[in-house]
Amino acid sequence: MQPTIRPAEQFDVRRGNLSVALRRLREAGPRSRARLAEETGLTKATVSVLVADLVQRGLLREVGPPENRGSGRPAVDYELHDRVYGIGAEVSVDYLSVTVLDLRGEVRARKRVGYDVPRAEREATLDALSQLVRETTSEVPGRPAGLTLAAPGNVNPGTGRVDYAPLIGWYDAPVAAPLADRLVDQLGDAALRVEVENDVKLAAIAEHALGAAAGTADLAYLSGEMGVGAGVIAAGRLVRGTRGHAGEIGHLPLNPAPAPCACGRTGCWETMVGLGALLSLAADPDDPVHDPQRDLEERLAVIVQRARAGDRRTLSTLEQVATGLGLGASVLINMMNPAVLVLGGYFAVLGDYLLDGVRREIADRVVAADADGCRVELSRLGFDAAALGGAYAALDRVFTDPTVVPI
Amino acid sequence: MQPTIRPAEQFDVRRGNLSVALRRLREAGPRSRARLAEETGLTKATVSVLVADLVQRGLLREVGPPENRGSGRPAVDYELHDRVYGIGAEVSVDYLSVTVLDLRGEVRARKRVGYDVPRAEREATLDALSQLVRETTSEVPGRPAGLTLAAPGNVNPGTGRVDYAPLIGWYDAPVAAPLADRLVDQLGDAALRVEVENDVKLAAIAEHALGAAAGTADLAYLSGEMGVGAGVIAAGRLVRGTRGHAGEIGHLPLNPAPAPCACGRTGCWETMVGLGALLSLAADPDDPVHDPQRDLEERLAVIVQRARAGDRRTLSTLEQVATGLGLGASVLINMMNPAVLVLGGYFAVLGDYLLDGVRREIADRVVAADADGCRVELSRLGFDAAALGGAYAALDRVFTDPTVVPI
DNA sequence: GCAGTTTGTTGACCCGTTGAACTATCTAGG
DNA sequence: CCTAGATAGTTCAACGGGTCAACAAACTGC
Known part of the structure; x- marks a missing residue:
């Protein structure tokens, strides 16, 4: 202990x-x-x-x-100095991205590329990723202090492995070491340390360090994607769990309707507030917002537009999702007692239409009076939050122990 | 951060x-x-x-x-040395108790008294408690390193206050300082530091330090009383939350049946697995196990006896509670990824009849395969776990910084 | 140009760990 | 009985690092 x-x-x-x-x-x-x-x-x-x-x-x-x-x-x-930087990289379902953050907290470079190669081909993906890292850092003078890769799914930072990431088809896959091998040549720096972490947890770190919850020691972050994930920081430390798998909140059995979930169970919280749930409530199957070819941000913009235009079905969907979101959020607040709850992912994009409902439900559901003082905020970091958090985490090593950078 | x-x-x-x-x-x-x-x-x-x-x-x-x-x-x-000890005290619904633990980890004294004075009379309760502390420590040679008081409800150790403890009628009550004042005369030791903490959290500390989860950095503890509370230790540190209120797990909205809960809501997890739920499922209203005058341990012994005798209603009740318990436990496991889940309070007493069902449900509900390796264990520390954890916490200060004990 | 003020440096001192040499105290074997 | 070998513990000079106080440096204002 x-x-x-x-x-x-x-x-x-x-x-x-x-x-x-x-x-x-x-x-x-x-x-x-x-x-x-x-x-x-x-x-x-x-x-x-x-x-x-x-x-x-x-x-x-x-x-x-x-x-x-x-x-x-x-x-x-x-x-x-601005010549030392951290690198955050992200592998997602349909893109790779890299963010470079210098010691001063300024984003020095940012790149994002669509990436549709079958994800099971991990070697190819890591090649593409390290290529993107090289391109992005080539624009930034100075030297890297470390790199953190964000991956969607269960990640064990202790072993440097991705344990289970069905979205990208990585299962029990060593990642940190292979990526480090590729980058040693490219960046030629022995100080470069490569780590892997779950994307939502890194986004939570970003919110904690640079975002809506800056300066708070206890925060919870909820990210709405196809699934829903949570990242919790307690007393200034990220809660990882024994294998790094903490934060699996998407499958809370909260839905009284036995809606089928992708995990094979029914009634999971994701079936109330996941992106799939939102879209199928908001639009008929032939509606263009369902088109997986189109960019997600565009599709969400359509929803926002409809809401702004006062479309009843859209508004009632958002109301319903807000209530479901508040329900699950109250679980997090009751269990972790954060000072701030940050909503990210698509929740942040639609936040203006969700926030009231979420706050109302939380006020009802949190046991302590007045939601126990927990503020609810929208993320303002955008979809690059995970990479940003990764870059920050890499730099944080330096702040904790400046001697990791050799003289 | x-x-x-x-x-x-x-x-x-x-x-x-x-x-x-x-x-x-x-x-x-x-x-x-x-x-x-x-x-x-x-x-x-x-x-x-x-x-x-x-x-x-x-x-x-x-x-x-x-x-x-x-x-x-x-x-x-x-x-x-065995001459330095920590004191754990507990105020509960119907008793006061004190445990004295020496540096070596041995319980040196233990006292427990029934206590039925109206709890709103806080001054009287603190008087009785400090009296009990004096009696208990008088038998133990040496000097105290500190005292931790366990209280049922929302406690803020930072402020030394009990924020909300309906079971004993304490609301926004300063406790640490008044208790310290009383004990300064009695124990005459400037080194004595008095703190307050939630009872379930202290029980979690006890399990972590001396109990079923000894040596594990990540554990979750679930205590079954009238309500249900959780204590979580992540990476070796107790998760307290910003106001110390973390662990409010009893009111998870998990019950598909809209059973009314004492908190005014319906469908709370407590209505499935709290002691009240167990008893009302297991026995008709006129059954002696409902008699609040009788000692709780006796009443539970009756249930155990019936189960052992193969009583169908009792067994099916236990099966039902086990399933509900596993359902809520899986939430904790998914969110915190502990290496061990310890069941305490009445769950431990009836554990032999619950464990299989709990494990089965957890295996079904935890997203990661094989329950993510989380062991489920029964507490063996008994009803004094909270006081024991309090004594341990008081001693832990000494182990972390031995210079708190003057030469 | 001198008094007043703030920044930064210097050097003696103290605290605490290290490493190596040394002392203390045992057993085993001739 | 004596000596070699082994293990336990102490002593002491050296070193790293922080503190404190004195002092030097570099400005403003009168």
Whole structure:
């Protein structure tokens, strides 16, 4: 139950304080060493040493020229360097995408390509993906701190494997190592660490770090796709479960109607609020919104348009989905007591039409009064949230332990 | 999201290594300094210093006389001292209880008294409780490291308050501070820290530390009482939620029949598997098992007896409850991916008759194959699990940071 | 150009771990 | 009985890292 039983040494102190300085600069923006000392509680002497170390590692740089502030010696401010970046990649049902995020939290490059090769051909997919990574990073000067691949399905980050991802046809598949092998040549950096994680969990990390729930230690994220997945961050840490499979919320047996689910069971929550449920409630089978050839965002735009035009069937469908969504959301809130619930995926796209109903249902269903103070927010990160979270996670290693970047 | 931004100092290294040594002795039992050095990776020199420090704090003692092992200088073994203990206290619907656990993990004293004073009289209850603490600890030589009070309902350990506990009539009630005030005189120890926590969460801690799930980093605990509560430990940490209210699982809307629940809603999971549901399914209203005057354990013993005798109604009730229990348990497993699910409270008492049904339903309902490897176990800690977990939690502070005990 | 103010550096000191040499205490075997 | 070998534990110089206080550097304002 305790963290690993490993002796502490002097160097851990240094490591920790490097991290303190770096994180302070991330949170509070560029500032002088004197100010950093005051704010972190470290002495000026120590901060000078730490900052020099971080500069040598390429994580910090002087922001010149020195600035006068009224009286006294002008301060030299330091800021996070933009030449170290994290890479987030995503394999999805019908596209591959890569996002590059620098230390300062700015997206430096973003690419997305349609990809329709049969997914069972994993080697080919990994080839295409590493190709896309190379293209995307070639535009960005600097060096990568790591890469996280987002995959839809059950992922075990501990083993670097995708355990079960029917959408892309990957079953018990080693992924982190093969991808790392491909990229070692391309990026030629021993520091590059490759990890795999579930897409919804990474989106939750993105919301936690950069999105609607920034600054909150306890949040839940719900993503509406064909299925529904959850990502939970509790006390600032992602809840993974023993095999990394936590968050399988789509098959909660909540539907009183025994609607058949893709999983073979009936009455799963997905049959109330999954994309399939929404579409079949909202439109007859021959309606173009069902056409799987058309882009999903376009099809959703049609729904939004109809709702805006006051179409009764669309509005009543959205009302119904909102109620179902609130029902499942209340389960999450009762069990995890998050400070914020973020709705992502297609829920965010249709959010304006869902939010009232969701909030109403949550208020009814959450046991503690006033929904236990849980805010409900829409994701504003778009469909690249998972890749963004992956890039952030890769960078986070650096913030936790700046010494992973060699001098 | 990162842990508190606090600079690290030399002393943190010492603190961490004291903790490493102490925890190793807890895990692996008495041993010599040389062996400790070998096993922890610390040098013999450091271990000698650390052990001397821990002895001075009263946390360790020599286990004499020195033992010869074949050849070489005989080793002096050290062991955890039994003169430092943690106190767990519990306020329940109809009793107060106190458990005293020493550093070595041995229960040194245990008291439980029926208590029927109207619970709204919080002052009187706290008086009675502190009286019971004094009585219980008076039998145990040594000094307390802390006390954790278990309460049924929503507890916010951060504020030391019980937010909502209808069973005992405490609403938005400050508890930790008033109890600490009472005990400062009685125990006369400035080191005594008093905290409050939800009873089911503390029982989960007990299972994690000393019970059926010992050694597992990810576990879920389900307690069957009048209601049903859950406690989840993820990656070795208790999931509390932003206000400490996590684990409200009793009101999952899982019951297809719209049975009325005490919370005012219908169809809550409690209406399928709560004690009330079990009893009303198992026996007519005039059956003595319904008599609230009789001791709960006795009434459950009657049920067990009938089941053992092959009573059809009892057996079919248990089958039905088992299925309902498995249904809700599968929600927990899908969402949290624990390595172990522990059933406590009345579920454990009737466990022999529930386990098969629960496991069957879980196998059906958990999305990942083979229930995702989640073991289902019965608690063996009995009804004092919460107090035991409280005592353990109080002690855990010492293991995490031995310097909280002054020299 | 000097007082006042703020930034940053320097060096003595303290704390804590390391590593190697050394001491202590046993058994086994001649 | 004595010595070699083995294992336990201590001592001490060295080193890394943070602190504190003094001081140097570089500005403004009068």
